[in-house]
Amino acid sequence: MKKLIISAGICFSALFVASSAFAQASATANASATIVTPISISKTADMDFGNVATNGTVGTVVLTPAGTRSFTGGVTLPATTGTVTAASFTVSGSGSYTYAITLPSSVTITSGTDNMIVNTFTSTPSTTGALTAGTQVIKVGATLNLVASQAEGSYTSATPFTVTVNYN
Numbered sequence: 001m002k003k004l005i006i007s008a009g010i011c012f013s014a015l016f017v018a019s020s021a022f023a024q025a026s027a028t029a030n031a032s033a034t035i036v037t038p039i040s041i042s043k044t045a046d047m048d049f050g051n052v053a054t055n056g057t058v059g060t061v062v063l064t065p066a067g068t069r070s071f072t073g074g075v076t077l078p079a080t081t082g083t084v085t086a087a088s089f090t091v092s093g094s095g096s097y098t099y100a101i102t103l104p105s106s107v108t109i110t111s112g113t114d115n116m117i118v119n120t121f122t123s124t125p126s127t128t129g130a131l132t133a134g135t136q137v138i139k140v141g142a143t144l145n146l147v148a149s150q151a152e153g154s155y156t157s158a159t160p161f162t163v164t165v166n167y168n
Contacts, residue, residue: 036095044089049144067141090137091136118142
């Protein structure tokens with residue numbers, strides 16, 4: 001009987017070891033990473049609304065990303081246009097990646113103690129771009145807001161406005 005109990009114990013132990021060995025399984029996986037060129041942006045041209053005249057009434061000048069102007073209210077655009085340019089930036093990065101474009105909400109330009117607000121920024125491409133062979137040009141326009149009887153002067157921003165790009 002003693003031998004039977006010992007034999008039964010050994011059998012149960014063998015079954016327990018065998019069943020626990022069959023309850024385990026393994027698999028393997030590889031790890032990888034792809035390093036891409038960091039996205040970058042550089043200014044190639046500043047924004048310039050050119051020469052603007054006012055008749056004492058509130059008005060705006062809209063500069064498109066293509067560099068054309070239109071006006072509203074008490075603003076006129078003289079025949080001597082001055083330098084009119086949309087801002088221009090070159091975006092560089094990896095291959096044919098896409099990216100998101102973030103434009104500023106507004107910037108203040110000043111001449112002495114006088115100022116104007118530039119807002120409603122637009123760009124071409126508008127909200128996302130695609131790098132072709134690793135680069136793309138972004139053109140940026142905006143709206144210049146004149147107050148009634150805007151003072152004469154050469155207005156510039158104290159700090160440049162920021163255009164941000166990020167890979168999608």
